[in-house]
Amino acid sequence: MSPLKVVVGITGGIAAYKAVGVVRALVLGGHDVHVVPTDGALRFVGRPTLEAISRNPVHTDLYEGVAEVRHVAIGQSADLIVIAPATANAIAKLATGLADDLLGNTVLASEAPVVIAPAMHTEMWRHPATQANIAILRSRGVTVVGPAVGPLTGVDSGPGRMEEPDVIVAAALDRVAASGRRDLAGRRVVVTAGGTREPLDPVRFLGNRSSGKQGVAIAEAARSRGADVMLIAANLEIAEPAGCDIRRVSTALELQQAVTDAAKGADVVVMAAAVADYRPAAVSESKIKKDAGDSGLTLELVRNPDILAGLGRSPHDGTLLIGFAAETESDDEQLLALGRAKREAKGADLFVVNRVGWSEGFASDENRIVVIGRNGEIVTRVHGTKMSVADDIIDVVVSEMKTAAVAAPTTKEHEPT
Numbered sequence: 261m262s263p264l265k266v267v268v269g270i271t272g273g274i275a276a277y278k279a280v281g282v283v284r285a286l287v288l289g290g291h292d293v294h295v296v297p298t299d300g301a302l303r304f305v306g307r308p309t310l311e312a313i314s315r316n317p318v319h320t321d322l323y324e325g326v327a328e329v330r331h332v333a334i335g336q337s338a339d340l341i342v343i344a345p346a347t348a349n350a351i352a353k354l355a356t357g358l359a360d361d362l363l364g365n366t367v368l369a370s371e372a373p374v375v376i377a378p379a380m381h382t383e384m385w386r387h388p389a390t391q392a393n394i395a396i397l398r399s400r401g402v403t404v405v406g407p408a409v410g411p412l413t414g415v416d417s418g419p420g421r422m423e424e425p426d427v428i429v430a431a432a433l434d435r436v437a438a439s440g441r442r443d444l445a446g447r448r449v450v451v452t453a454g455g456t457r458e459p460l461d462p463v464r465f466l467g468n469r470s471s472g473k474q475g476v477a478i479a480e481a482a483r484s485r486g487a488d489v490m491l492i493a494a495n496l497e498i499a500e501p502a503g504c505d506i507r508r509v510s511t512a513l514e515l516q517q518a519v520t521d522a523a524k525g526a527d528v529v530v531m532a533a534a535v536a537d538y539r540p541a542a543v544s545e546s547k548i549k550k551d552a553g554d555s556g557l558t559l560e561l562v563r564n565p566d567i568l569a570g571l572g573r574s575p576h577d578g579t580l581l582i583g584f585a586a587e588t589e590s591d592d593e594q595l596l597a598l599g600r601a602k603r604e605a606k607g608a609d610l611f612v613v614n615r616v617g618w619s620e621g622f623a624s625d626e627n628r629i630v631v632i633g634r635n636g637e638i639v640t641r642v643h644g645t646k647m648s649v650a651d652d653i654i655d656v657v658v659s660e661m662k663t664a665a666v667a668a669p670t671t672k673e674h675e676p677t
């Protein structure tokens with residue numbers, strides 16, 4: 261990537277000290293970095309540090325440098341604005357378009373992509389006011405990175421921690437790379453994300469650990485590249501993306517209904533959700549009691565339909581079908597072999613294969629994937645943030661559509677795996 265002029269806005273939270281890492285990573289990447297701290301930020305980290313690390317003078321005062329019209333000049337010439345940390349107050353000001361300091365003016369005067377990394381206590385993050393402000397910013401195309409879940413400044417822990425500097429920088433540079441590309445304009449993309457829940461009784465379910473992060477990132481990447489996106493959201497553990505038509509479902513049967521309807525006329529269907537293979541044969545109307553069985557409890561399960569295989573074996577001319585295989589195999593060749601067999605069995609055009617485990621895959625912000633093509637060939641193999649992986653998957657989708665190589669209608673019967 262050619263060097264960018266990057267504005268790093270720092271607002272007044274404890275995580276301001278970690279913003280030094282963001283500045284440093286961008287400078288080491290060869291970018292020209294201009295730091296715009298708020299007064300609050302300067303209580304946590306000193307101007308000399310920011311000047312030394314950014315290798316540029318640091319300004320905060322709106323009434324300094326008036327002759328050079330600094331309040332708009334910095335924003336007008338920026339290629340990218342990163343705000344890390346973004347406090348609840350800064351997010352509220354950005355959402356309302358307040359310009360009572362240099363950072364507010366810089367953002368309003370700029371057409372550059374804006375990437376923010378929220379950092380605050382969990383209660384403040386979850387507050388409806390903050391969530392409404394985040395939704396406004398997302399709908400304006402602001403990229404929100406994190407917050408991560410983990411220990412906060414006090415004794416508490418939860419969502420609210422600023423993402424690590426390298427994750428923020430990677431997401432920000434991905435955002436610049438993706439902006440301006442509208443290569444899915446006018447296309448209809450359906451994405452399933454999350455994990456289904458199969459109820460046992462009114463209070464319990466059989467579920468899985470899928471957070472929905474990768475599916476949501478794919479929906480966001482497709483939308484930012486101009487697609488008309490429907491997200492079929494199964495029990496997401498993260499915020500729903502703005503700008504997508506959202507259908508909320510919970511069970512595999514609900515997901516089947518939603519995706520089968522949505523697939524009609526879609527150009528692309530991405531089945532990223534983790535769908536339960538089995539559901540309880542009967543759902544108890546009341547809570548199953550502890551003494552239901554003397555020595556234990558046996559649950560009877562029945563097979564769920566294989567939704568992807570169902571789509572794969574019905575005519576889907578003009579619709580690119582993409583399946584996902586999340587497997588625990590530690591051997592790369594075995595993992596690939598499983599992915600190839602599943603793609604074939606389900607009649608999908610492409611299959612995205614990744615490894616999952618106790619500490620890999622589901623809740624993580626990173627992913628390592630291989631995309632398998634129609635002839636079992638490896639189309640791409642990438643590792644990175646779920647956002648960058650999503651963008652790589654969309655690259656494959658775009659190139660498949662360009663070659664108009666969507667498979668002829670499949671009429672062959674496939675056994676569900």
Ligand code: C5P
Pocket residue numbers: 512531532533534535536537564565566567568569582583584585586602677
């Ligand atoms: O067979 P397996 O569950 O590993 O296949 C995973 C792929 O198939 C995913 O794309 C998932 O969304 C889809 N699937 C489905 N219906 C099921 C189970 C999985 O569509 N019942």
